[in-house]
Amino acid sequence: MQDPYTLQELGRASIQIVHDLKNQLNGLKLYATFLRKRMEKSERPEDERETLAKLIAGLERAATDMTALVRYGRPLELRRQPHVALDKLLSSVEQPEEAGASVELNIEAAGLAGEYDAAALTEALQTITAGALNLRRAADAPVSIHLLREQATDAPAALIEWRNLKSNEHDVFRSFAGSDGLRLSLAAKIIEAHQGQVEQQADMLRVRLPIQTGLGS
DSSP, rough: OOOOHHHHHHHHHHHHHHHHHHHHHHHHHHHHHHHHHHTTTTOOOOHHHHHHHHHHHHHHHHHHHHHHHHHHHSSSOOOEEEEHHHHHHEEETTOOTTTTTTEEEEEEEEEEOOEEOOOHHHHHHHHHHHHHHBBBBSSTEEEEEEEEEESSSOEEEEEEEEEBOOSSSSOTOOOOOOHHHHHHHHHHHHHHHHHHEEEEEETEEEEEEOOTTTTTO
């Protein structure tokens, strides 16, 4: 069994390697983009242009995944501000682009706010919403998001629930399964950095966040 110091150093080295690989991929993407622009000015076969477009898209996905991995492996630097309203953050979550997918937002407790990093928390909520859409019961079924205040607790808290999901045996926040799993793990880290909690139940995903006293209904 390796000692904690060795494992810590190995983790740091791995993150640095991933960071360097990400930069190399971005460089390759620039070269590929240059070639694509050159090909657009000449009469090149359609299959060549399609192949190059797929290559650029693959490089973009790989670089994006590596960016998420580097962010997950490094400490988060939050820029908190007081009185950040959760209903406004949820309202800014982008609607899905795929056909048949929709999100229904239900504000059951208005005025819930806390000391949050608005950009980081919005990113986490967007990621969890995308993950919930992948878990919806049917392809055309909406995901229902509910914002409510947690009852009967010593510390005031808000609950955000993504409902109407299909059952999943694996913890989506800890699975690290592919790109989506990595992003959900990063979202969980952002929530926990706000002293919050993430939870997966049989048919829903739930986030608990501390709120400022005297706010909310």
